[in-house]
Amino acid sequence: MDTVIDVHNISKVYNPDTIPVYAVNNVHLHVDRGEFTALVGPSGSGKTTLLNILGGLDHPTSGTVVINGIDITNLSSNKLIDFRLHNIGFVFQSFNLIPVLTARENVEFIMLLQNVPKKERNQRVIALLNEVGLSDKMDVRPAQLSGGQQQRVAVARALASKPQFILADEPTANLDSASAFNLLDIMAKLNREENMTFIFSTHDQRVIERARRVITLVDGSIASDTAQTKTD
Amino acid sequence: MITTIAWRNIWRNKTRSLVIMTSVALGLWAGAFIAALYWGMGQERMRIAIENEIAHLQIHAPDFTLEFARIPAIHNATQLTAQVAAMKEVKAVSARAIAMGMLATATGSAGIQINGIEPNAEAATSQLKSKLTEGTYFESKKTNTALIGAKLAKKLKLKLNSKVVLTFQDKEDNLVSAAFRIEGIYQSYNTALDERNIYVPITTLNNLLGLQQQAHEIAILLHSDELTPVVKATLAAQNQDLKVQDWKEISPETGLILSTMGQASMVFVVIILLALAFGIINTMLMAVLERTREIGVLMALGMNKLKLFAMILTETFMLVMVGCPFGLLLAWGVIQLLSEKGIDLTNIAGQTMQDFGFSNVIYPGLPANQYLQIVILVVITAIVSAFFPAIRALRLKPVEAIRG
Structure with missing residues (x-):
């Protein structure tokens, strides 16, 4: 299998000089292309911190993070921004779409940052919004979309940059059941049909049930890492 | 985006x-x-x-200065004035005789600059006639009449037809005194100048100074400000024995x-x-x-x-x-x-x-x-x-x- 994420011995310590708090403690992790992985654990277990480190949004105190063969641990902030742009897709719990842009523009924005030609951008925006079932909401701003619709735009946005993998932090936490199932269906379909790697932190049992691999964090350490045979 | x-x-x-x-x-x-x-x-x-005091350009003798009691004169002033007046860029030109002296009345005296002018030319060059607030503008048949600034008139309690005595040095350095009647009182935009300057006919002043066909200053008003450097250069080239200055040189304070x-x-x-x-x-x-x-x-x-x-x-x-x-x-x-x-x-x-x-x-x-x-x-x-x-x-x- 093709390894996308290779994490060695990473720890994230807050207040190292006074009362050290280990948000992530000595974590080893391999994620292969095409995985559909859930990070679970109680609040404060380090799920979000681990996702932030995997996404290059936060630096580990120790250890290395290798994404697609590139050690991102010591990249400068500018290089990390560029790395994220071309390699990682993000889906946030609160959607975090740019409120002044329409659904189409939110998706297109990433490609603009990547300097993708206009024709290709247009084709891809239409394809992605079709894929998440929002072809009729292209010119609508986020405020006029439901939570579920906004999160689907966020998934389309995450896919727009053709990333190596997508990190989703509690993607269904702010969604009703129908919207959550709908979103999971889309994510699972993308994983199945396009071999897109998904790693998501969640408390949501509905999401956990759909994952093929479940990593449980307790106090910043991996307590269990199990493969699930029952998938979507 | x-x-x-x-x-x-x-x-x-x-x-x-x-x-x-x-x-x-x-x-x-x-x-x-x-x-x-x-x-x-x-x-x-x-x-x-420019329009009321200095004009765009002035021509003087090379060693001209108002600090001397006997001011160096331009010898061919009449001819030069006529030449300048014929230039198409020139709107008006006024030849002035100048003497630094003393004005005395029965009640007081003041140091003044006496300007001998040709009335019509001066009216066109510095609008002196339009500044008149009392009296007439050299319409009297008498030759010894003067225009005085309102501030000086007030200071020395002078009225129309008041008699004043002007004392100054002639070209031979002799002290000359002459009596003048106030024919008019003027008020310009510059009270400091009004307090210092009085105007008399140039022929009268030249006679007292012992000058003929001469002047101390030729003031030139042009049709526009932009013509100043060109006309200045032309006049300077034609009159290398004289000093041609523009308003900025004459009045650096402006x-x-x-x-x-x-x-x-x-x-x-x-x-x-x-x-x-x-x-x-x-x-x-x-x-x-x-x-x-x-x-x-x-x-x-x-x-x-x-x-x-x-x-x-x-x-x-x-x-x-x-x-x-x-x-x-x-x-x-x-x-x-x-x-x-x-x-x-x-x-x-x-x-x-x-x-x-x-x-x-x-x-x-x-x-x-x-x-x-x-x-x-x-x-x-x-x-x-x-x-x-x-x-x-x-x-x-x-x-x-x-x-x-």
Whole structure:
């Protein structure tokens, strides 16, 4: 299998000089292309911190993070921004779409940052919004979309940059059941049909049930890492 | 897309943006108006200096100075005056004989400059006739008549037909005294000059000085200011034994006033822009702080620092540039209106303005290049003001910003 994420011995310590708090403690992790992985654990277990480190949004105190063969641990902030742009897709719990842009523009924005030609951008925006079932909401701003619709735009946005993998932090936490199932269906379909790697932190049992691999964090350490045979 | 985001961001908080746009418009208006006021005052002073006192050019003997009791004369003055008058660029020319002397009355005396003039030529060159407030302009058949400034008349309690005795040195250094009757009293825009200058017919003064066909000064008024350097160069080339000077050389204080006015107006403009800068910084800082999470998301998604900086700079620039045309239009309208009507400061300043050689009525005006200068200053202010909020945004760490 093709390894996308290779994490060695990473720890994230807050207040190292006074009362050290280990948000992530000595974590080893391999994620292969095409995985559909859930990070679970109680609040404060380090799920979000681990996702932030995997996404290059936060630096580990120790250890290395290798994404697609590139050690991102010591990249400068500018290089990390560029790395994220071309390699990682993000889906946030609160959607975090740019409120002044329409659904189409939110998706297109990433490609603009990547300097993708206009024709290709247009084709891809239409394809992605079709894929998440929002072809009729292209010119609508986020405020006029439901939570579920906004999160689907966020998934389309995450896919727009053709990333190596997508990190989703509690993607269904702010969604009703129908919207959550709908979103999971889309994510699972993308994983199945396009071999897109998904790693998501969640408390949501509905999401956990759909994952093929479940990593449980307790106090910043991996307590269990199990493969699930029952998938979507 | 950065432009689109910046433009739409401006309208997220309409009231706040409109307030800052209005501030920009009013700031620009105030800056332009103050600059126009100073420019108008400077121009008025220059016009008074040229059209009422000095004229555009003057010709003197090479060693001419008013500090000597016996002033060096131009020997071929009559011929030269006729030659100058024939030039197409010349509007009027006046030959003047000058003597530094003493005016005495029964009750007092004063040091004065006696100007011998050809009445019609002087009226055309310095508008002396139009400044007459009492009496007549050399209409008397008598040759020993004089025009005296209102301030000097008041000081020496002189009235029309009062008799005065003028004492000065002739060309042989003999002391000469002659009695004159006050035929007219004038008041110019410069009370300091009114107090020092009296006017008599040039033939009378030349007779007393012992001069013939001579003058000490030839004042030349041109059809436009722009002709000054050309005519000066021509006359200087034709009269290498004489000194040809323009108004700036003769009256450096007028040039100094003009540049000082320009500098003073710029100080006011900078103060206004400084206040504006703080308004812009406050607004943009609020905008950045309100959008901390959004900026964090943009950085997380891959917007680099340069683009983020450009976005905030563009937003500030747009905010300012929307207000700019309104401010310019307002400034232009008000300045146009007042440039015709003028601002009468008589009730506020009284005689003070005239004591310093200014008219009581100021006609504000601003050349196009100064409007441009102010706009450039506003744009620079906007860009500089955007730096602080932009740097603040750049310092955000995406992970903390997203967390809010």
